[in-house]
Amino acid sequence: MDSNGVVEWAVVESDIGPLMLAATETGLVSVVFHATPEIRDRMLERLRARLGAEPVEAPGSARLAEPVRQLAAYFAGTLREFSLDLDWSLTAGFNRQVLRELARGVPYGAVAGYGELAERVGQPGAAQAVGAAMGSNPSPSSRLRSNRGDPIPVVVPCHRVVENDGGIGGFGGGLETKRQLLALEGVLPQPLF
Incomplete structure (x- = not known):
C-alpha cells in the first residue's frame, strides 16, 4: 500500500x-x-x-x-462462515499460504492439527512452522509481543488449529479465548462457570 x-x-x-x-x-x-x-x-x-x-x-x-x-x-451464533474481503498485506510466504488454507479449508465446528495443515499446503513435517504461522497476536500474558502470525484471527480461524495428539495447542489470544471460541462453535463443552 x-x-x-x-x-x-x-x-x-x-x-x-x-x-x-x-x-x-x-x-x-x-x-x-x-x-x-x-x-x-x-x-x-x-x-x-x-x-x-x-x-x-x-x-x-x-x-x-x-x-x-x-x-x-x-x-451471536447466527454466522458460521465469514464472507469478507481480506487484505493479506501483513503476511507473506509460507505463513500466508497456511492462513489461506486455514480460512478456506477448516470450517466452523471443525478442527485441524498442525501437522494436517502442513500436509495440506504441501509441507509434511512442517507442523512447527504451521504453529509459528498461527501466530502471536497480543495477549494478556505478552501484551508487547509483535503480531507476527495471523493478523486476522477469528475471521481466519487460527483457534481451530490444535495439536495432533488432541491437545488444545497454543493461541496468541490466550488459551481461555481459544476455549471460548471452540465452545461457541460446539467443539468444546461450554465452561461450567
Whole structure:
C-alpha cells in the first residue's frame, strides 16, 4: 500500500473482550484481541510501519460496518462462515499460504492439527512452522509481543488449529479465548462457570 492509502480502525466489544478491527480499501487487514490502549497503540504503530499509511479512527465507517456486523453475528451464533474481503498485506510466504488454507479449508465446528495443515499446503513435517504461522497476536500474558502470525484471527480461524495428539495447542489470544471460541462453535463443552 502506498502512503496515499487509508487504514481505518475501531475498537468493538465482543464476547471475548474488546477487538480492534482495521481495514484498508482492499479489505479487513487486522483483528486484535484484548484491545487495551497499550495493545491498540502498538498495533497502530505496526500498521503505520507496515502499510505506509496513518491509521484513522473510524468507528462508524462503511469500510468497517460489514466486519463489525459479521463478527456480531458470529458471536451471536447466527454466522458460521465469514464472507469478507481480506487484505493479506501483513503476511507473506509460507505463513500466508497456511492462513489461506486455514480460512478456506477448516470450517466452523471443525478442527485441524498442525501437522494436517502442513500436509495440506504441501509441507509434511512442517507442523512447527504451521504453529509459528498461527501466530502471536497480543495477549494478556505478552501484551508487547509483535503480531507476527495471523493478523486476522477469528475471521481466519487460527483457534481451530490444535495439536495432533488432541491437545488444545497454543493461541496468541490466550488459551481461555481459544476455549471460548471452540465452545461457541460446539467443539468444546461450554465452561461450567
